[in-house]
Amino acid sequence: MARDDPRADSALHAVARDVTRGGFSVTIAQQPNAQRARDVATQLIDRLNLTQIVDDVVRETLRDGDGFYELAIDGDGLIQDVSRKPTLEMRRLSDLQDRFTDPTRAFCWNDEVFMLLGLPPRDAVFFAAFQIIHARYHHDAGERYGQPIFTSGRQPWLYASEGEKDIAVRRKTRAGMRYVHNLKGASEGQLAAYQERNRQALTDPNVAIADFFANADSTSIDAVQGDAHLSEIEDVKHHVQTAYFSSPIPLELIGYGENLNRDVLQEKQDHYDDTLDGLASWLDDQFLIPLIERQWLLQGIWPASVRYTIQRPSRTPITALLLQNAGTAAQGLRTAGIPDRIVYELLAQLIPGVDVDRIMELKAAEPPPPPVVAPVAASRTNGHGTGSLKDLGVYAHG
DSSP: OTTTOHHHHHHHHHHHHHHHTTOOEEEEOSSTTHHHHHHHHHHHHHHHTHHHHHHHHHHHHHHHSEEEEEEEEOTTSOEEEEEEEOGGGEEEOOOTTSOOSOGGGSEEEOSSOOOSSSOOOTTOEEEOGGGEEEEESSOOTTOSOOOOTTGGGHHHHHHHHHHHHHHHHHHHHHSSOEEEEEETTOOHHHHHHHHHHTHHHHHOTTOOOOOOOOSSTTEEEEEEOOOTTTTOOHHHHHHHHHHTTTOSSOGGGTTOOTTOOHHHHHHHHHHHHHHHHHHHHHHIIIIIHHHHHHHHHHTTOOGGGOOEEEEOOOSSOOOHHHHHHHHHHHHHHHHTTOOHHHHHHHHHTTSTTOOHHHHHHHHHHSOOOOOOEEOOOOEEEETTEEEEGGGGTOOEEO
16 A cells, blocks of 8 residues: 555655654753763664664554564674564564563564464574564554554555546546547448548547548538546545545645645644654654663663653744743743753753753853852941941942
8 A cells, every 4th residue: 555555655754754853862860870871872872873764663663563673782782773674574472462471582583474373484583572672553452463554444545546547547438529420321331431531530649630521411420528427536535535544644734635724724733743742652662762771771771760751852943932932931930949950851842952961061060150249237436437338348248
C-alpha cells in the first residue's frame, strides 16, 4: 500500500518529518550523577546522529508495524551504530505473555520469511535481548508484534484502487465521441466502398475535422456523445476516506482540501498537532528511552537512578509577541516564588533552543550580587552642633 499509493507514502513521510522536526534533547535534573549521565547521552546523540535517523525509525515502524534495530557495541561499551533488520525476517522469541524465557536468545533472524508460529530455523542467527531494540506500533499487551498503521484500511484501499482503475479505463474507452454512419438500404459492397473512400477519416485519429460525401438522401451521420456519467465517483471517494481514516495526518492537509472551510481545516490541524504529541511520546517509549538507558547501563550508570526527561521544541513559530509573552510569564512565575529551574523548563517547551542545564550552569558561575547599601542615620556631636553621619556621607552596609 505504501509502495503503490502516493497518498500512503506522502502521509508516512509527512508524519515522520513532523514528529521529529526540531530534534530533541535529554534534560537531567540536578543529582550526583547528572553531569556524567548528561555527557553520555549527549555523546550518544552526536555519535549516532540520532536527530536525523529517528525520522526513518518513525516512518518505517509505522509502515511495517515493527522495527528491529540491532546495536553495534565496541569494546569500550559505546554504541557505535544502530542498523535496521528486515521486519518480515525477524522473529521475537517470547512466550504467550510476551516475556523472554531465555534473554540470551530473545530474537532470531533468517534470510527467508517464515511463519510466526513454530520453531525458528536451524540456521537462524540469534540475538540477546540487549542487542535488539524492538519498536512496536499499535501493540496490544501480551502480543509479540505490532500492527502497521494502515492495517484496517487495506480492504477499503483495494476497493478504492479498483474503482480508480475502472474510472481510468472507462474514461479511455467510453469518453470519446462516436459517429453512426447510416446508409439506409445500402448493400455490403456499397458499405465497403463508402468505408474505403473515407478510410483516412475513419482510421486516422489525427484527423480532427473530416468531410464526408454521400450521393443519396438516405445517408446520414449522427454523433453519439461519450459517457455522461464519468464524473460520478462518490463511491470511490468514500473508499479513499475509509482507507485513510487511520492516517495520523488528515488527507485535507496533503491535497484533499476541496469543499473545506478554514475553520474545519484549523480544527483538523489542531487535532493533528495533538496526534504528533502522542507519536512523539510513542517514539520516546519505543526507541529513544531503551537506546539511551542501554548506553547508560553499558557505561555503568543505573537508569533508575537518573531523573530525566526528553524535551522537544514547541511547534509554534517564534515571534516577537511569543518572546514578549514568555518573558512576562517567566517574570510572573519568579515573582510568585517558582524555582528558576522550573521556570526555565517551562520556557524550554515554548521556545526552541533553550537549554535548561546550560542556563543553570551559567547562573551558578555568575558572581554573587553586591551587597545592598542602605543609609543609616547616626547622631554625632561636634563643636558646631548636632548632626548625623548621613550629613558627612557615611553609610553602613545593610
